[in-house]
Structure formats: C-alpha cells, structure tokens
Amino acid sequence: MTPSYEDDFRYTDTTTVSAVMVSLQNAGAFIAALGIFPISERFGRKYTIQLAMLIFCIGVTLEVVPSHSLVCFYIGRVISGFGLGASTAVVPAYSAEMSPKEIRGKLGGAMQCLFALGVMISYWIDYGVETTLPAISKQWQIPVGLQMVPAAVLGLGLLTVPESTRWLAKKGRIEEAWQSLKWIRASDGPEVKAEFTEIQIGLEEELRATEGLKKRELLEPANRYRLALAFFMFLAQQCTGMTSLAYFGPQFFKTIVGSNNSQSLLITGLFGAEKFVAVTVYLLFFSEMWGRKPTLVISAFLMTLCFVIVTILNHTTVAVTASGPTNAGRATVAMIFLTNAVYQFSWGPLPWPYCAEIFPTRIREVGVSVAVSTQWLFNFMFSLVTPYMIASWGSYTFLFFAGCDIAMGLIVFFFAKETKGKSLEEMETLFHSKAAFDVTAARNKGLTSDDVDGAHVGAKDA
Numbered sequence: 001m002t003p004s005y006e007d008d009f010r011y012t013d014t015t016t017v018s019a020v021m022v023s024l025q026n027a028g029a030f031i032a033a034l035g036i037f038p039i040s041e042r043f044g045r046k047y048t049i050q051l052a053m054l055i056f057c058i059g060v061t062l063e064v065v066p067s068h069s070l071v072c073f074y075i076g077r078v079i080s081g082f083g084l085g086a087s088t089a090v091v092p093a094y095s096a097e098m099s100p101k102e103i104r105g106k107l108g109g110a111m112q113c114l115f116a117l118g119v120m121i122s123y124w125i126d127y128g129v130e131t132t133l134p135a136i137s138k139q140w141q142i143p144v145g146l147q148m149v150p151a152a153v154l155g156l157g158l159l160t161v162p163e164s165t166r167w168l169a170k171k172g173r174i175e176e177a178w179q180s181l182k183w184i185r186a187s188d189g190p191e192v193k194a195e196f197t198e199i200q201i202g203l204e205e206e207l208r209a210t211e212g213l214k215k216r217e218l219l220e221p222a223n224r225y226r227l228a229l230a231f232f233m234f235l236a237q238q239c240t241g242m243t244s245l246a247y248f249g250p251q252f253f254k255t256i257v258g259s260n261n262s263q264s265l266l267i268t269g270l271f272g273a274e275k276f277v278a279v280t281v282y283l284l285f286f287s288e289m290w291g292r293k294p295t296l297v298i299s300a301f302l303m304t305l306c307f308v309i310v311t312i313l314n315h316t317t318v319a320v321t322a323s324g325p326t327n328a329g330r331a332t333v334a335m336i337f338l339t340n341a342v343y344q345f346s347w348g349p350l351p352w353p354y355c356a357e358i359f360p361t362r363i364r365e366v367g368v369s370v371a372v373s374t375q376w377l378f379n380f381m382f383s384l385v386t387p388y389m390i391a392s393w394g395s396y397t398f399l400f401f402a403g404c405d406i407a408m409g410l411i412v413f414f415f416a417k418e419t420k421g422k423s424l425e426e427m428e429t430l431f432h433s434k435a436a437f438d439v440t441a442a443r444n445k446g447l448t449s450d451d452v453d454g455a456h457v458g459a460k461d462a
Contacts, residue, residue, distance in 0.1 A: 049091060092352050108349075112349035236411070351371070
C-alpha cells in the first residue's frame, strides 16, 4: 500500500489492513456467487451480469471517495465484491452455453486470460503511481478507480449480444433460442440445426428424468459427483499458491530481494506480465490440443517441484545481502516465474470451462455458483491468512503450497473426468446420469430436418 493511502486513512497496522481489505471483497464475492443463481435463473444470464457490473461500480465509487474512513472503504470493498462474485458465477455459464464444443475450453479459459491482463495492468499502474506521483490521494485513487473501466465495458458490451441459447430454450422461448444460436454461430445451416435439436432433446430428457424436482436432481449420484468435482477444482486453484502470489507479490518478493519497495513492485509487474503472456499462449495454441485431465495432473507435480526448489534455495543459500539480491535470490525468483507459467497453462484457466461444462442446463446455475463461491471462499481465506503466513513462515510458505499441489494431482488422476471435445449434452453420458441419451442419433435427426420446427418435432419423436 502506498504512503498516501496510509496518510489518508491514518492507521499503523499494515499487515491487518492489507489482509482485511483484500479478504472483505472476497467475502462479498463468495456470498454473491453462492446466492446469485435464482436471479440468473429467473432473469437470464445477460441481465444478471449487467446488474452485477452496476453493483461493482457502486462499490468502487465508495472506495475512492475521499472519506478518510476505513469503514467506508471496507463497505465499498464488500459491495464491489458482490458485483464481482455474481459476475464470475454467471459469466462461465453464459460462455459455456454459447460456445461451440470445439473451442469451449479456449473461450472458457479466456476468463483467466482477462484476469491475468487485469492483474498485469494493475501491477504496472501501481508501479507507475508509486514512482511518478507525489504522496497525495491520487496515488491510490487512480489504481482503485480504474477498476470501473472494464466493468463498464462488460456491462455496456452485453447490450450488443443475445441471451443464452440454452437458457431461452429451457424457458420455452424456442424461437428466441433459435435466433440466439443463429446469431452466435453466424449460420442457420444443417450443423446448426442439428446442434439446436441436440439442445432441445437434452432439455427434454432432463425434464423426463427429473420430473421437475430440482432438489432431488442435486441428490442424484451423477450430480453429487459433479458438485464435488466443481468444489474441488476451485479449492485446488486457490491451493496452488498462485492467487496468494498475485495478491501479495510485493510482500513475497521482499522475502527474496530485500526491503526495496520499488524493486519488489518492479518484479511483481514483470510477474504479472509473464502471467498474461503465458495464459494467452496457452489459450491460442494449446488449450484445445491437450486434454483437461493430463494437463492438470502434470502441472500439479511440476509446481510441486518448483516450490520445493524455491524452499531449498532459500534455506541453503543467502538470497539477499546488504548490497542486494544474490544469484541464489535471482534463481529463486526465476523458479517462481516458472511456476507461474505452469499455473497459467493449467490450473489458472482450466477450472473455469471445466466447471461450467460438466453440469446439465437445468442445474448449471446452481453448479457454477457452488464452484465459483468455493473459489471466492478460499480466496477469502488465503487472502486473510497469507500476510501472516509470510510474516511467520517466510519462504516455508512455498513448501505448504507444494504439499497442496501433490494432493491436487493425485485427486485429479483418480477422480476427474476428461471433457475435452464433448458437447454439453454428452456430459450426461460421461457422468452416467439418468438423463443420458443417444446424442449421435439426436444430431443425425437434426441433420435430416428441413427447418427448425421440423427439428423440434424430431426431438420429441426421439
């Protein structure tokens, strides 16, 4: 935190304020992510996201007003957290429901790419205001206030796109659903008609299998399995340690390069730039080339190895001296950057599309809400305890995350399902759901239909 922020809010316990300001937003995000699904179910994905962005901007406004009150700032953090959590729970569902299966992983993982872009920009803005502006209120108000720019772009940008095809079909608005699918696929050819037939049959089979009882749907073995997987994926994402590094990068790097604040901010800025470049390369070239499951397993063990090396280096050699960081300190930073690259090729982007694609349409709101609320719950927990872990354990903190990575790799190896290249309707067969049906037959039925109405009749006959 900048000296100007400390002067404006007049506090002395930097560790506590740092932990509280980050964790409060995560707490608000957890509450909103867990509770947003009834609104998304009733009003649709598009309008729910727009409402979330409006709430987020209101919260940020409360943060930047010159109140000189930590209470006002904290209230703003909670409110902005509501908007953030709601949007992160609904956006993956919207993306999964509108994406072609061939590039669904790439589009779903783009959320992590945009997260990384935002983190990178924020790091460099922090570095810029720290080194170029005097210690006045603008030094912290500019970085905080700029959060409203991407929120406004998302909220206003959604005015140009249609509502989710599958949500419209679930609500019985078949013609609107067809127009939505035509728009997003830029075609009304046979393949698009077949896809539309598959969507309709999938929804009808869900209704037949569940008899409209949502609570009982969640207790079905296939859905319990999916909920457990979703919970685990986002818990594991936080247990990699990379989110903690994103929040508290300067504090981490100070344990390696010394107390030079500008230098630690510079390294953190480079860390953010690497994060964005790595996840972009993964999404463009590898996301649809590699399977979800082997990518997660191998990367977990690679991150374990990197963190162990970091810990050994820090406790067998001197990382920093009075004259600055040593070669061992530089090597440690390099290993952390390597771990970051591995994370951006795996646990950073993959949980988002994975958890959105494994649920059937009827309970996708609930499933994604549980998944994303888990992310925010443990985000809250680690953002609260990480400053104290750094203060107490130093670089042994990396060893803790190494142990978590080992457990994650083993769990994925034994329990995760491979979803790459499968349609959302095929997930029912993959998870042995009661609503499973012959997807190939449904698509063939759609390919032989002359129009949308014919496809719909074919769906009923199937």
